[in-house]
Amino acid sequence: MNPRRLLFYLGIVLGVLGGFMATSVLWTLLDSPRPGSTKVWSLCVAVTLGCGLVAYLVGRRQEAGSRGDSVEVSLDGAHELTRREALVIVCLSWVTCILFAALPLWLDGMVTSPIDALFEATSGITTTGSTVLTDIESNSRAALWWRSMIQWLGGMGIIVLFIAILPQAGSGGRRLFESEAPGPTKDQLRPRIRETGLTLWKIYAGMTLVLLVILLLEGMGGFDAACHAMTTIATAGFSTRADSIGAFNSPLIEMTIALFMLLAGVNFGIYFALQSGRGLRVLRDRELAAYLVIFGVATTIVAFSLLGRSDGDVLEALRHAVFQVAATVSTTGYSSDDFNVYPNHCRALFLLLMFVGAMGGSTGGGFKISRLLIIVSTAFQEVRHGLHPKAVFSTRLGSRLVDDRVVAAVTGVFVIAVAALVLGTLALAAMGLDIETALAASMTALFNGGPALNELGPAGNFSSVPDAGKLLLSGLMLLGRLEFYTVLAVLLPEFWRHR
Numbered sequence: 001m002n003p004r005r006l007l008f009y010l011g012i013v014l015g016v017l018g019g020f021m022a023t024s025v026l027w028t029l030l031d032s033p034r035p036g037s038t039k040v041w042s043l044c045v046a047v048t049l050g051c052g053l054v055a056y057l058v059g060r061r062q063e064a065g066s067r068g069d070s071v072e073v074s075l076d077g078a079h080e081l082t083r084r085e086a087l088v089i090v091c092l093s094w095v096t097c098i099l100f101a102a103l104p105l106w107l108d109g110m111v112t113s114p115i116d117a118l119f120e121a122t123s124g125i126t127t128t129g130s131t132v133l134t135d136i137e138s139n140s141r142a143a144l145w146w147r148s149m150i151q152w153l154g155g156m157g158i159i160v161l162f163i164a165i166l167p168q169a170g171s172g173g174r175r176l177f178e179s180e181a182p183g184p185t186k187d188q189l190r191p192r193i194r195e196t197g198l199t200l201w202k203i204y205a206g207m208t209l210v211l212l213v214i215l216l217l218e219g220m221g222g223f224d225a226a227c228h229a230m231t232t233i234a235t236a237g238f239s240t241r242a243d244s245i246g247a248f249n250s251p252l253i254e255m256t257i258a259l260f261m262l263l264a265g266v267n268f269g270i271y272f273a274l275q276s277g278r279g280l281r282v283l284r285d286r287e288l289a290a291y292l293v294i295f296g297v298a299t300t301i302v303a304f305s306l307l308g309r310s311d312g313d314v315l316e317a318l319r320h321a322v323f324q325v326a327a328t329v330s331t332t333g334y335s336s337d338d339f340n341v342y343p344n345h346c347r348a349l350f351l352l353l354m355f356v357g358a359m360g361g362s363t364g365g366g367f368k369i370s371r372l373l374i375i376v377s378t379a380f381q382e383v384r385h386g387l388h389p390k391a392v393f394s395t396r397l398g399s400r401l402v403d404d405r406v407v408a409a410v411t412g413v414f415v416i417a418v419a420a421l422v423l424g425t426l427a428l429a430a431m432g433l434d435i436e437t438a439l440a441a442s443m444t445a446l447f448n449g450g451p452a453l454n455e456l457g458p459a460g461n462f463s464s465v466p467d468a469g470k471l472l473l474s475g476l477m478l479l480g481r482l483e484f485y486t487v488l489a490v491l492l493p494e495f496w497r498h499r
Contacts, residue, residue, distance in 0.1 A: 009093070101150045116132045132461055133461060287370045299318075306342065323337075329356065
């Protein structure tokens, strides 16, 4: 493993992050800035870009022999990344981006402690949407913009953006892509991995722009519309309002955002298929069908359960049911209503939906429906094998055969996810949280779902969680966003024993 090569890639990632951070400086100039606000943001941008430049320059030259000569690192991918290097680059990039993203949130006064800043930045970049803020509207527009921007960057993936806009990854970009992209399979949309990343980001940015225009036409202010367009397509959930989408009190805005939350929870490969005129692939996609069925059944259950609360108003009950189910199954985390006061079976259903999550290859979190289908199919085949011991059965996802290696990987993810959920719940309970709140907090962190239950629900926030709990939840957020294996592989002692 070449440390200089790692610095080279890390420097580029920080340069990209610093470039996006600079957009917040513009908001300090447009507003009547608080004393030092422009200086604070300019300093954070300078520090981020400066550290990125130093890492890039140090990494750009690597030792070429015992004589001390040096040679430029190839920019055409001649030095292909190893699997270990790709894993380290992805993990280091996310951790470093979280640290630098937290810096302006703390220095600008959005939060009062470094740990709160770390929690907020981690929740943002991993698109979890949990927050420690109690009065969101009182913060500067620069901070609120950055809070939304980091969610947008984390939605499609920092490394995928790097692959899309820069040629430095070369053929090694395939390993970076596989280490970050969500879901059990990483089907390529284009023959070359850079074209894949570019296609994904074009679709992602296009959907964001379309939603922005629609929200503007529906009467939402420009700043709010831009922030909510970014955090909706990222299925992230940070809002510029303490009452989230409910603050706008507009059924039209709620249904628009609900639709785009569902669209963002769809595998982006399907959008490429539609763009290429291969619509039949969409109709045959088993995961998409399951996604829509889960949404429909859950919405029906919640709507019927809310009829009494809405005095028999079917449209009112359906309005809140559609929005809350869409926000939960896509793991966006917005709220139009306080679901803490819903019947207990609805709250339990929301936790289940948060666990299941959206489709693989989407910006949504959760275990992923594709993985769930593979687990169910494998279990069904094992039952059939019990009836016919000599028969040979294969796991299928729709009409496609699933490789045994993929089945093993999915099973492993399930075991790790359940173990992490149990351990996280026990740890938070030991810190003083009641068992229901601890379970919900671990669930929303691990599956990047947003608000939890009780005092951590949509009407509350995570400020009451002990600092140790915030650090634990931050770790769970990163573990879930990077799909478990990427983080855990780097933590194994044997990972560092091999050279």
